Amino acid sequence: MTLFAPFPAGRPRRLRRDSATRDLVREHRLHAHDLILPVFVQEGQGLTDPVPSMPGVARVSLDRLLPQAEEAHRLGIRALALFPVIQADRKDPEGREALNPDGLVPRVVRALKSALPDLALITDVALDPYTSHGQDGVIDAQGRILNDETVGILAQQAVVQAEAGVDVVAPSDMMDGRIGAIRQALEAAGQIHTRILAYSAKYASAYYGPFRDAVGSATNLGKADKKTYQMDPGNGDEALHEVAMDIAEGADMVMVKPGVAYLDIVYRVKQAFKRPTFAYQVSGEYAMLKAAAAQGWLDHDAVMMETLLGFKRAGADAILTYHALEAARLLRGA
Ligand SMILES: NCC(=O)CCC(=O)O
Numbered sequence: 001m002t003l004f005a006p007f008p009a010g011r012p013r014r015l016r017r018d019s020a021t022r023d024l025v026r027e028h029r030l031h032a033h034d035l036i037l038p039v040f041v042q043e044g045q046g047l048t049d050p051v052p053s054m055p056g057v058a059r060v061s062l063d064r065l066l067p068q069a070e071e072a073h074r075l076g077i078r079a080l081a082l083f084p085v086i087q088a089d090r091k092d093p094e095g096r097e098a099l100n101p102d103g104l105v106p107r108v109v110r111a112l113k114s115a116l117p118d119l120a121l122i123t124d125v126a127l128d129p130y131t132s133h134g135q136d137g138v139i140d141a142q143g144r145i146l147n148d149e150t151v152g153i154l155a156q157q158a159v160v161q162a163e164a165g166v167d168v169v170a171p172s173d174m175m176d177g178r179i180g181a182i183r184q185a186l187e188a189a190g191q192i193h194t195r196i197l198a199y200s201a202k203y204a205s206a207y208y209g210p211f212r213d214a215v216g217s218a219t220n221l222g223k224a225d226k227k228t229y230q231m232d233p234g235n236g237d238e239a240l241h242e243v244a245m246d247i248a249e250g251a252d253m254v255m256v257k258p259g260v261a262y263l264d265i266v267y268r269v270k271q272a273f274k275r276p277t278f279a280y281q282v283s284g285e286y287a288m289l290k291a292a293a294a295q296g297w298l299d300h301d302a303v304m305m306e307t308l309l310g311f312k313r314a315g316a317d318a319i320l321t322y323h324a325l326e327a328a329r330l331l332r333g334a
């Protein structure tokens with residue numbers, strides 16, 4: 001009788017021996033349907049302003065956005081997330097332009113929905129693109145963000161977007177109680193089909209830098225930060241608490257943001273709640289890969305696909321990523 005199993009006890013390498021077997025036993029795959037493309041839209045005609053810290057990404061006018069949206073749709077991407085670049089003269093301390101039913105976002109939503117009715121649209125519910133101080137909420141004389149006053153405005157903003165025909169509203173502000181207030185406001189307005197994608201666990205992250213350059217809120221924000229409402233990167237359990245509250249208040253889908261540095265949170269949220277869980281691979285993550293690839297230090301496409309697959313393995317049902325178009329093109333070619 002042998003006391004020990006013969007060496008080696010098993011040979012996991014058998015399953016890695018050839019590509020046919022590797023394909024058969026692969027647990028997770030990336031599909032174009034997993035990808036959501038965030039886009040930056042601005043007023044005007046014929047405008048494509050590249051974002052310097054995000055090579056390949058530009059702030060475009062609606063006429064330039066349409067062909068991008070068509071390509072995304074053709075490649076199997078099911079949703080776009082719209083982020084507006086608001087002109088400086090339309091910003092004020094209360095972010096009032098956010099409630100304009102004929103503002104940039106409602107007009108772009110109407111145009112995209114009429115051109116591509118099957119492409120889902122997600123709009124950002126937050127005041128930072130609209131406030132002259134760059135914060136996601138209205139502030140008092142000391143510059144403190146006023147939670148409940150802000151929530152009241154966000155609920156109206158969500159109704160304006162829903163009435164323009166958006167499929168999904170996505171509150172990204174991290175005020176307390178906004179999901180419940182938005183859900184109630186949508187119900188009261190008869191917008192019972194509008195889905196809410198809650199940015200439930202949004203961390204106060206330095207990875208958002210290039211995004212703030214893109215929408216021009218970095219200059220407005222100056223040296224201020226968002227630590228009184230976005231989460232502390234040191235906290236994990238708190239994310240579960242935030243997600244539980246948002247689900248109880250009426251969120252259909254929840255989100256974790258940023259991505260790679262928070263995949264433990266994606267995993268825990270998915271395991272704990274088994275609800276649609278999205279992850280946002282943010283601007284700084286995109287910028288890092290572009291920069292390293294430009295130096296010849298990383299294989300861009302391989303690292304991009306490996307990273308996106310990592311989100312799936314962690315449990316993300318969909319990934320907001322600026323790589324969505326290039327990843328979907330690669331998937332189509334494969
Ligand atoms: N509310 C949207 C963001 O903060 C975006 C972050 C990024 O892509 O860096």
Ligand SMILES: [Mg+2]
Pocket residue numbers: 174175176177200242245246
């Ligand atoms: Mg919350």
